[in-house]
Amino acid sequence: MAQRNILQFIILGLVTDQPRTGYELTKAFDNDIGEFWSAQHSQIYPQLKTLEAKGWLTHTEEITGEKLNRKRYAATKSGKAALNDWLTAASEPVSGAKDEFVLKLYFIHDQTDARLKPMLTTQLIWHEQRRDHLRKQLATKFPNGADALDFGHFLILEHALHREEEYCQWLQAALAQLPGGMTN
Amino acid sequence: MAQRNILQFIILGLVTDQPRTGYELTKAFDNDIGEFWSAQHSQIYPQLKTLEAKGWLTHTEEITGEKLNRKRYAATKSGKAALNDWLTAASEPVSGAKDEFVLKLYFIHDQTDARLKPMLTTQLIWHEQRRDHLRKQLATKFPNGADALDFGHFLILEHALHREEEYCQWLQAALAQLPGGMTN
DNA sequence: TGTGGCATGTAACTAGTTACATGATTGC
DNA sequence: GCAATCATGTAACTAGTTACATGCCACA
Numbered sequence: 001m002a003q004r005n006i007l008q009f010i011i012l013g014l015v016t017d018q019p020r021t022g023y024e025l026t027k028a029f030d031n032d033i034g035e036f037w038s039a040q041h042s043q044i045y046p047q048l049k050t051l052e053a054k055g056w057l058t059h060t061e062e063i064t065g066e067k068l069n070r071k072r073y074a075a076t077k078s079g080k081a082a083l084n085d086w087l088t089a090a091s092e093p094v095s096g097a098k099d100e101f102v103l104k105l106y107f108i109h110d111q112t113d114a115r116l117k118p119m120l121t122t123q124l125i126w127h128e129q130r131r132d133h134l135r136k137q138l139a140t141k142f143p144n145g146a147d148a149l150d151f152g153h154f155l156i157l158e159h160a161l162h163r164e165e166e167y168c169q170w171l172q173a174a175l176a177q178l179p180g181g182m183t184n
Numbered sequence: 185m186a187q188r189n190i191l192q193f194i195i196l197g198l199v200t201d202q203p204r205t206g207y208e209l210t211k212a213f214d215n216d217i218g219e220f221w222s223a224q225h226s227q228i229y230p231q232l233k234t235l236e237a238k239g240w241l242t243h244t245e246e247i248t249g250e251k252l253n254r255k256r257y258a259a260t261k262s263g264k265a266a267l268n269d270w271l272t273a274a275s276e277p278v279s280g281a282k283d284e285f286v287l288k289l290y291f292i293h294d295q296t297d298a299r300l301k302p303m304l305t306t307q308l309i310w311h312e313q314r315r316d317h318l319r320k321q322l323a324t325k326f327p328n329g330a331d332a333l334d335f336g337h338f339l340i341l342e343h344a345l346h347r348e349e350e351y352c353q354w355l356q357a358a359l360a361q362l363p364g365g366m367t368n
Numbered sequence: 369t370g371t372g373g374c375a376t377g378t379a380a381c382t383a384g385t386t387a388c389a390t391g392a393t394t395g396c
Numbered sequence: 397g398c399a400a401t402c403a404t405g406t407a408a409c410t411a412g413t414t415a416c417a418t419g420c421c422a423c424a
Contacts, residue, residue: 004284006282006284006287009287010287013287013290013291016291017291017293032290033287033290035281036281036282036283036286036287036290037282037283037287038282083291086288087288087291087292087299088299090306091284091285091288091303091307092284093285093307093310093311093314094282094283094284094285097219097220097281097282097283098190098220098221098222098278098281099220099221099278099281100188100190100275100276100278101275101277101278102220102340102343103190103193103194103197103217103220103221103340104270104271104275105336105339105340106197106216106217106220106336106337106340107197107200107201107267107271107336108271108335108336109201109333109334109335109336109337110332110333110335111330111332111333111335112332113335115271115272116335119275122274123275123277126277127277130277146295146361148294148295148296149293149294149295150293151292151293151294151295151297151300151361152289152290152291152292152293153290153293155289155354155358156286156287156289156290158354158357159286159351159354162350162353162354163347163350165350166346166347166349166350167343169346170339170342170343170346173342174339177330177335
């Protein structure tokens with residue numbers, strides 16, 4: 001995690017698509033891209049300053065009402081070049097996607113352990129909700145399947161959904177293997 | 185990432201299964217649990233000291249040959265209690281499993297973008313290797329399917345494999361949707 | 369007039385990575 | 397004698413989280 005600073009390229013990518021404020025960038029992590037990266041505003045605002053100092057971003061001030069002003073950031077030419085460099089560089093495939101719950105399971109050795117059923121059930125409920133939510137998102141945003149002009153977005157939403165589907169199937173299969181099987 | 189300190193519980197779990205040295209703990213992250221968590225020895229050795237200071241671990245010294253000695257750590261009673269507390273506590277399901285490659289895709293809007301094919305192909309090769317490796321692992325470690333006495337381990341290996349299978353299928357489907365489809 | 373959302377920032381801290389550093393053992 | 401692996405540690409740094417802090421705007 002140290003050192004790569006991937007966040008800066010995500011910000012660069014987002015403001016290249018359309019100029020945004022820090023607040024809007026923060027919100028972006030609540031939506032689709034939040035499936036694959038997260039960041040708080042306390043990390044985003046300082047990063048915007050750093051990127052502007054690097055000359056990769058510029059901002060213009062906007063005023064709403066009497067006083068409220070926000071800074072809308074856009075990528076400079078060199079910022080766009082940096083984004084392109086990142087996109088075309090080889091990405092080491094992610095190896096250790098961290099998952100606390102799965103680790104817990106690893107330490108439960110006995111198939112008859114009473115803790116298994118509630119643990120698996122709780123996770124299943126959560127991931128089913130997430131799966132259903134993603135299904136709706138996909139149906140809403142891409143009602144006709146792949147969009148040739150927003151293809152990457154379509155792909156990652158599909159991937160997020162399939163990932164949740166796999167998670168649910170795995171948990172269901174695990175529950176079915178518990179003593180008593182699907183009947184308890 | 186700040187604050188939860190999940191690593192301490194993983195160490196606690198590993199040494200509870202069997203007493204281990206710092207070196208052995210480091211190696212453990214190269215195997216199955218590395219699919220869901222990673223840690224370097226520079227993080228593990230200080231953590232072992234902290235856990236011993238907390239009274240959750242104790243160590244005994246072993247000597248190999250003339251001088252080389254290693255510290256073998258075991259969980260104390262309170263360490264085992266802390267492990268159990270962690271295992272039984274509700275785990276917030278993981279939300280943002282970070283994946284740099286997927287984020288890059290998000291910023292490629294045009295289905296005809298020439299960068300797509302090499303990007304997807306490179307990833308596919310990597311994940312196919314990982315998938316094949318996991319298949320072999322599963323077949324070697326659990327030739328008869330689920331093991332009632334190492335059930336958690338079996339479950340997480342299965343999950344790791346299914347996850348890679350999903351990843352490969354998704355990448356293959358993405359490649360097939362590229363202009364020219366499966367023929368180029 | 370008050371609540372929820374818009375908007376921006378800083379401070380203090382923890383987790384995790386990379387690099388530095390040293391030495392012993394095993395086997396060829 | 398040399399290389400690979402076993403074995404343990406520290407230092408310097410970056411990334412990311414949580415909490416603190418402030419103020420405006422729209423709407424009911």
